[in-house]
Amino acid sequence: MKRIPRSLFALVLLLVPAIAWCAPALLRLATTTSTDNSGLLGDILPAFTKSTGIHVQVIAVGTGKALRLGANGDVDVVLVHAPPSEEKWMTAGNGVNRRYVMYNDFVIVGPPNDPAGIAGTKDAAVAFKKIAAHKSLFISRGDDSGTNKKEMILWKDAGIQPSGHWYRAAGQGMGKVLAMAGELDAYTLTDRGTWLAYQSKLLLKIVVQGDKRLFNPYHVMAVNPDKYPDARYMDAMQFIAWLTSVDGQRMIGAYRVKNQQLFVPTAVTHH
């Protein structure tokens, strides 16, 4: 075999990183695992790219981390579901143009024999109270995600500071926590999308749903262009406009998993 000339080798060594470095910039979206793992973004983003020519890079993390990425200027736009944290984030000057996009809902799932006897309870806080009273095993996300924050609000409503051997803070994503609850015969709080995706693999069932407190609003926010002038603000605004447009909202409402609607669009009011 002929030896590769050294100069060519050096050229390749220089060019490859250069090409990788100069790859076309994308609109970076930090969002929660629930929008990405449920398949919603994969379903609607191609239509956005087609109509605007803007490619979106999705970074799916917990709400806490997503807001952090936005505050650090590591992303251009944020789509999350934890209103109190979002408001704090906005007040701190991290973002602009916050819009209400959609909501989905949480459900409480647990083992089929329902040791705490909460199946059919309409009030999520009452259900949590009973779980604590029976010391039934409960797996918490424990990762400061939107779901975790919602869970903490429900414990507060129930007047309980959860602790003890029955309460396990797992510090992992929703899918892992569901698998863990299935293995350990435990209760947990989950968003409906992830539940539908994992349901068939689990020995669990929905025990509580439909409480207004379990509704989960999603807002989109652009990273403040005054704080980070190099953020792709115009593209971010196009993304927000599209998500809250009639087209974007229709696609969100039409998205189905196992024949169930996951997200209810809220940005366009019909008349």
Place this chain on the structure above:
Amino acid sequence: MELVQACKQALVLLFSGNADLWTIIGISFAVSVKAIVIATPIALATAFVLAFFRFPGRGLALSTVNTLLSLPAVVVGLTLYLLLSRSGPLGDLRLLFTQKAMMIGQIVLCFPLLVAWSHAAIEAAERSAWETAITLGAPPWRAVLTLLHEVRFGLIAAVIAGFGRIISEVGSSMMVGGNILNYTRNIPTAIALETSKGSFAQGIALGFVLLFLAFALNLGLSFFQRRGTLGP
């Protein structure tokens, strides 16, 4: 600067005796020390057999050990998960998401390394030590001890390297331990979690502990390796 500030907070956390942080460090050490204590005798025996006896399949066994050196932790985790899961063959033991499951994973991870390193140490030893002991009428078990004593520095180096591998391992511990607070959350899984939460100070504090440990282990390792080559 975010990095500088997070590092400062990390040092404060470490030296103010933050209870959460030290619990995590304690769990990490408890699990990994137990794992290495259980794995070492079995690995030593295996290495001894591989070094001193010629039997069919020995070459294959050695290649297998060397291949398993690069066994990814996540693969160990996944296999163990499937075995220990309720629907798996060992599900009735109810070991999944316990410290015992983490220990099993770490034993599997450090075993090939322990065998390979101690095998190399024993091979390098003068066979004469063994033969002299035998001719002097020592029973075989005495002869084994004499030989192991001869190569003790190499063996200690193997244990240090094995410990270094499992104390910083995240893949298997996360999968079969479950990262449960105050129970199966160790240093590496806690770092993964804190980073995913965007709270970097605690992650960096734990990173410091691992770095310091790696430094100490390396000092020990080079010390024993030097002793090993020069002879006692």
